[in-house]
Amino acid sequence: MRASFPSYRPRRLRRTERLRRLVRENELSPEHLIAPLFVIAGRSERRPVESMPGVEQLSADLAAEKAQGLRELGVGAVILFGIPESKDPGGSGAYDPEGVVQDAVRLIKAAAPDLLVVSDVCLCEYTTHGHCGLVTPSGEVDNDATLEVLARVAVSQARAGADLVAPSDMMDGRVAAIRSALDAEGFAWVPIMSYAVKYASAFYGPFREAAESAPKFGDRRGYQMDPANAEEALREAWLDISEGADILMVKPALPYLDIVRRVKEATGYPVCAYHVSGEYSMLKAASARGWIDETAAMLESLLAIRRAGADCVITYFAEAAARRLRAG
Numbered sequence: 001m002r003a004s005f006p007s008y009r010p011r012r013l014r015r016t017e018r019l020r021r022l023v024r025e026n027e028l029s030p031e032h033l034i035a036p037l038f039v040i041a042g043r044s045e046r047r048p049v050e051s052m053p054g055v056e057q058l059s060a061d062l063a064a065e066k067a068q069g070l071r072e073l074g075v076g077a078v079i080l081f082g083i084p085e086s087k088d089p090g091g092s093g094a095y096d097p098e099g100v101v102q103d104a105v106r107l108i109k110a111a112a113p114d115l116l117v118v119s120d121v122c123l124c125e126y127t128t129h130g131h132c133g134l135v136t137p138s139g140e141v142d143n144d145a146t147l148e149v150l151a152r153v154a155v156s157q158a159r160a161g162a163d164l165v166a167p168s169d170m171m172d173g174r175v176a177a178i179r180s181a182l183d184a185e186g187f188a189w190v191p192i193m194s195y196a197v198k199y200a201s202a203f204y205g206p207f208r209e210a211a212e213s214a215p216k217f218g219d220r221r222g223y224q225m226d227p228a229n230a231e232e233a234l235r236e237a238w239l240d241i242s243e244g245a246d247i248l249m250v251k252p253a254l255p256y257l258d259i260v261r262r263v264k265e266a267t268g269y270p271v272c273a274y275h276v277s278g279e280y281s282m283l284k285a286a287s288a289r290g291w292i293d294e295t296a297a298m299l300e301s302l303l304a305i306r307r308a309g310a311d312c313v314i315t316y317f318a319e320a321a322a323r324r325l326r327a328g
């Protein structure tokens with residue numbers, strides 16, 4: 001570089017904040033952020049999640065209040081996870097028209113009509129065994145039998161008013177099943193944000209406490225992706241596109257920024273990265289000990305995810321980051 005451009009001095013454009021801003025390539029703003037909410041039954045109920053300081057399970061009325069505040073901060077969307085009062089092997093609470101998520105969608109849309117509401121489509125929070133699909137008597141996750149249930153869940157959420165549905169179960173064929181069910185029920189305009197590239201990750205630990213969704217036997221490696229694989233991520237992405245996905249999710253985010261970039265470049269589709277619970281808790285734990293500047297590390301992490309190619313980011317820092325970004 002110096003040989004061919006002897007007078008190029010990169011630091012000339014780094015000297016002042018105005019100069020830095022003039023040539024900044026990427027930005028982070030509240031509209032890019034999606035805040036996860038954990039919804040529990042009842043009213044005026046809140047329960048802190050121990051492994052995720054600052055995150056609470058909220059009843060639908062409090063979730064609606066929270067959503068209104070997020071809307072005022074300019075946050076783009078919320079994504080809802082439900083913790084039902086009771087579970088069964090078939091996960092029937094997930095498609096109950098009076099279920100926790102359906103209830104919360106209605107209250108949130110009433111309280112903040114222009115805030116986008118994404119609903120997570122999965123069974124693990126609703127099944128007694130904690131797997132993301134139905135389980136056969138021999139303990140296998142039954143892919144094809146699960147598809148019908150997932151489609152039912154998505155339709156019930158769309159009927160309650162969800163703006164987008166986000167299947168996170170990782171069953172083969174679920175995007176096509178959900179797309180055709182939504183179309184048949186009059187929800188052709190509800191986009192699918194598919195967890196196309198979801199790895200079997202150790203970073204989901206705190207979420208499983210928050211969502212009370214840890215598997216009671218085995219693990220999720222039979223349906224989530226092997227962290228060693230990158231080419232497979234592209235196959236998953238194209239497959240979901242062929243089935244009708246509108247937005248592709250990559251999850252987790254920071255350990256998989258190479259995948260975010262590759263999926264974005266290969267497909268040109270909108271990409272959403274999920275900055276997951278473990279990524280959040282690590283920063284919280286380090287900052288609680290005074291080992292890291294929480295605000296700076298939070299903003300740097302989120303901006304890095306955008307720089308890698310994510311259009312939007314699901315993050316438990318959505319509220320804190322939006323506050324900070326608005327303060328300038």
Ligand code: PBG
Pocket residue numbers: 120122124132168169203204205206207208213220275276277278
């Ligand atoms: C459930 C689901 C998980 C997450 C989102 N949806 C956990 C899992 O697959 O076990 C993890 C999110 C996070 O860690 O923040 N299908």
